[in-house]
Amino acid sequence: MRLAVLGGGGFRVPLVYGALLRDRAKPRVQEVVLYDVSAQRLETIGHVLRQLAAGHDDPPVVRTTTDLDTALREADFVFSAIRVGGLAGRTADERVALELGLLGQETTGPGGIAYGLRTIPVALHVAERVAALAPRAWVINFTNPAGMITEAMRRVLGDRVIGICDSPIGLIRRAAAALGLDPARVSPDYVGLNHLGWLRGLVHQGRDVLPGLLTDDAALVKVEEARIFGPEWVRTLGALPNEYLYYYYFTREAVAAISGPTRGESLLGQQDAFYAAVRARPDEALAEWLSARRQRDATYMAEARDATDAGEREAADLEAGGYEGIALALMAAIARGEPATMILNVRNGSAVPGLPEDAVVEIPCAVGGAGVRPFATRPLPGRFLGLLQQVKAVEQTAIEAALTGSSDLAVAAFALHPLVDSVTTAHRLLDGYRARIPELAAVFPS
Template identity: 65%
Template structure:
């Protein structure tokens, strides 16, 4: 079975490869093809993967190419983790917003919208090539903003595009662990959009155990989310929010912390990864060991702006991750008929009352040989549904702007986002991003 990884020179690729190395079942992936436009990064990641797989009898063959059609041809699954504009583009996304006094974060708020505007056209080109070269492949999208990119690509590839994220399942796993429940017997009720969702219930034999956790401040504080939001706010919500909702519920504090930091997250990662790729080029024999060292540092500093100065992430949180496991579970369920339950970004098809049937939402699914099937969910009420509807409307405006070059749709998207405080600011954001990114200057050039 052939797996193609787009963005194959990216830093997180070894996580996917590591999951493949742990899979010794029949029908496993036997060939991994890395695709990237950066040959130096492809060489570096090929070395990391080759060294990591040394001595593993069933390690898949690793090949690399800069030719997209070559990478796609014959693929059974395509995993996408591209970053249009690279980390340099991310730093501009962050700084344009921060300079206007607005949250600068790569997937949440205006930075995420700018990222989507330049990513959607590229993602659609990839979708069209996939339809031509590998029409039977399943496409697993991890490219951010995952919800927007997945919905845009579905216009070309339909339901064969599945969006994944590690945040929801990591949250559910932590909560299940805090309650001491059996994960295999626990039904998870989670609802939202990518990077905007809530864990609403954890049921065993029809009985919801989440209220027990919400009523126990000490237990809540053992969770990353409990420390982020505080037990009182979590209890008031009656649900545990995805960590990215920190930027909505504590926007002032998040903005102040990011502005006070010597670097944005993007600037930190840019420096760190430039050093990593340079080190691998100079000492290729240490590629895998250097990757492991840098990865630990990267994970330990994740969402630093949301924690106290002396607060470190728990080892379980650092190791939590999980998107690579989700990707492997999807491939196993579809290719081998190993039915599995997981939280994915898929077309809701009526599963979430109040949301358009064709909207991509992040919800629990059952996945089998025919792909994912949404579970019907209890109604979403109050501010949760309102926030989902507003952000989904913004996401769809972004797709419209990215596919038509409509300046009006782009400005409207910025203006209607809950984290942008005025239409004037939205216009300034649009102009700032158009100046900062050549891709957007070309997309929105006067005709």
């Protein structure tokens, strides 16, 4: 099989290739085509992949290209992890919001909207080229904001585009481990949107064990999300929230905790140093990447953990892997017809009552050779459903804004978000992002 990786010069591409190296079942990916707009970044990641493959029998062949059509031709799977505007755009996503006293974060709140507004036109172009050149390919989308981008790409690709995220599986692993259970032997009742969901139940041997976890102080403290949100709040909710809900439930604390460099600014410095180091010492590419990866993983959502004294990330979390494992499992289930249950970003239909049929939701799904089938979920209480409905309305407004180039709709997307507190501020957000992000200004010139 041939896998095209869009954003192939990205820092996390070696994680995907490492997962492919460990996969020995048939059929397997035998050729990987890396596409990126930067030939220099492709060269750097190429050094890392070659060193990763050393000592492996029959590793997947790697080719690189800066031409999108070349990457897509004859692809069986397309993995999309592009970043329109690069990390410089991310730093602007964060800073423009923070300067207005709002949350500055990559996917949540104003920053996520700005990221989506400039990414959607590019993602739609990618979808159109996939449809033209590789119509039988499956697209696995990890481009953020993943739910919004997946929903936009569905307009061209329908069910053949599937969004993935590693946050839900990480939460489930931690909850199961706290109870001494094998995560592979539990069935989660998880429901929401990308970066906005709740684990409402965890069934083991026919019994929901989550209520027991929520009442067990010794076990609950082992779950990072419970430490971040506090045992009292998760008990009040009756569920374990996705870590990104910290930005909704503790907005003021989150904003106050972002002092000094933002996450995007820190990553920009780290990655500039990494790419420069590999250019200077290509023989040490893998060692440089491993060092940078450890630093990156250890500081993930550090502002939430620091503000709540949740402590450093558990070693088991850092070692468990994330989205690369989900991507490989999804490809294996479809290509080999191996039935699996996974939490994915897919079209709602009637799976989540109260949300539009065409909305992309993040819920458990059955996956196999015929594709993906979402499971029906239990009705949500108002305290969850209301937030989902509002954020989904924002996402769908942002999609229409990006597709039409309407500044009025872009302002509406900002203004309707629960983390933006006024229409006047929404106008200032759009003006600020246009001034600092050329890729967004090109979509909304005036």
